[in-house]
Amino acid sequence: EDAEKGGYEQYMLKEITEQPRALRKCLRGRVDEEAEQVSLDLELERESVDRIHLLACGSSYHAALYGAQLFRARGIPAQTFLASEYGDRALAGDTPLVIGVTQSGETADTLGALRAAQAAGAETLTITNTVGSSAARECDHALFVRAGPEIGVAATKTFANQQTALHLLALWLGGGDADPSHIAALRAIPEQVQSILDDDSAREVAAELVDSAAYFFIGRGPQHPIALEGALKLKEISYEHAEGFAAGELKHGPIALVTTETPIIAMVTGDDERARKTVGNVKEVQARGAPVVAVTDGKANVEQYAQHVLSVPETEPEIAALLANVQLQLLAYWIARDMGRPIDKPRNLAKSVTVE
Numbered sequence: 001e002d003a004e005k006g007g008y009e010q011y012m013l014k015e016i017t018e019q020p021r022a023l024r025k026c027l028r029g030r031v032d033e034e035a036e037q038v039s040l041d042l043e044l045e046r047e048s049v050d051r052i053h054l055l056a057c058g059s060s061y062h063a064a065l066y067g068a069q070l071f072r073a074r075g076i077p078a079q080t081f082l083a084s085e086y087g088d089r090a091l092a093g094d095t096p097l098v099i100g101v102t103q104s105g106e107t108a109d110t111l112g113a114l115r116a117a118q119a120a121g122a123e124t125l126t127i128t129n130t131v132g133s134s135a136a137r138e139c140d141h142a143l144f145v146r147a148g149p150e151i152g153v154a155a156t157k158t159f160a161n162q163q164t165a166l167h168l169l170a171l172w173l174g175g176g177d178a179d180p181s182h183i184a185a186l187r188a189i190p191e192q193v194q195s196i197l198d199d200d201s202a203r204e205v206a207a208e209l210v211d212s213a214a215y216f217f218i219g220r221g222p223q224h225p226i227a228l229e230g231a232l233k234l235k236e237i238s239y240e241h242a243e244g245f246a247a248g249e250l251k252h253g254p255i256a257l258v259t260t261e262t263p264i265i266a267m268v269t270g271d272d273e274r275a276r277k278t279v280g281n282v283k284e285v286q287a288r289g290a291p292v293v294a295v296t297d298g299k300a301n302v303e304q305y306a307q308h309v310l311s312v313p314e315t316e317p318e319i320a321a322l323l324a325n326v327q328l329q330l331l332a333y334w335i336a337r338d339m340g341r342p343i344d345k346p347r348n349l350a351k352s353v354t355v356e
């Protein structure tokens with residue numbers, strides 16, 4: 001087993017580190033820089049897709065929430081459902097394209113929801129890491145994320161590759177053409193992720209934050225699912241109380257929990273309206289004495305309200321959410337590592353849950 005870990009103490013850190021390579025594989029042959037086009041090997045009639053339902057559990061659900069935003073931004077109505085809550089309610093009337101996002105392709109809740117959708121006549125597609133899985137075999141179409149095997153229970157490289165595959169699918173369904181700067185931004189992801197991996201800041205910030213009462217993550221737009229995922233990652237492997245919120249919702253309840261003992265990890269990328277509003281939310285928690293960790297590309301000047309900064313390179317707003325997540329993976333890893341947790345095999349959790 002030690003040999004398979006390639007010198008890393010934990011599979012999770014190995015898998016985090018493998019992301020640039022895994023992302024290159026996901027993009028290979030699917031993004032044509034010269035033609036400025038995305039091409040996917042799917043026998044799906046693009047014109048027939050007029051709305052989408054995404055179904056998933058756990059981290060894959062957060063990737064699906066992110067994906068729905070990408071589809072909607074390209075004019076395709078898309079809704080995300082927890083697979084265990086899908087039931088038959090969403091199937092009345094016309095049938096959408098139903099996309100099951102599942103790393104393993106074996107999650108019972110997701111398979112159950114996909115089967116219900118098929119029984120109701122919907123066309124199904126799975127975004128999965130596992131060729132030959134039940135989801136890949138049973139769905140009408142499969143888009144493989146090509147992350148390679150993931151052993152650590154907490155999803156890392158498969159999540160980044162799901163985000164990338166969803167991005168490719170959204171561009172493809174939107175017609176395949178993307179503006180040249182967007183294509184260049186997609187192709188730059190592996191290198192930008194590498195630059196985050198080369199930065200030691202998350203380890204240093206983790207050492208400062210360990211022993212906090214609770215950890216709250218906030219983000220808006222594409223960074224909202226990342227706030228949810230960052231909190232899930234931290235709670236899974238550290239057993240600490242962590243919650244993710246839409247930045248705008250803080251004032252509607254969660255801010256009652258904020259004290260000097262509750263770090264707020266805020267994703268603030270770009271300098272658009274959303275970023276400016278999130279900076280406003282950061283000011284509110286800072287005024288209440290909460291330590292703030294800003295995950296930022298520096299464009300919105302949030303640093304002045306933050307005790308700690310985790311940097312991400314500048315890119316398109318949607319891609320910034322993938323980069324920010326890598327800093328959150330590292331933060332969760334180092335907090336759990338400082339606490340001596342069994343990172344690859346957290347108590348009570350399984351890599352793939354085959355019961356409903």
Ligand code: G6P
Nearest residue numbers: 057058059060102103104107350
């Ligand atoms: C389990 C794992 C999670 C994962 C979820 C969905 O709960 O511990 O990390 O996100 O299943 O798995 P899937 O294989 O469907 O993506």
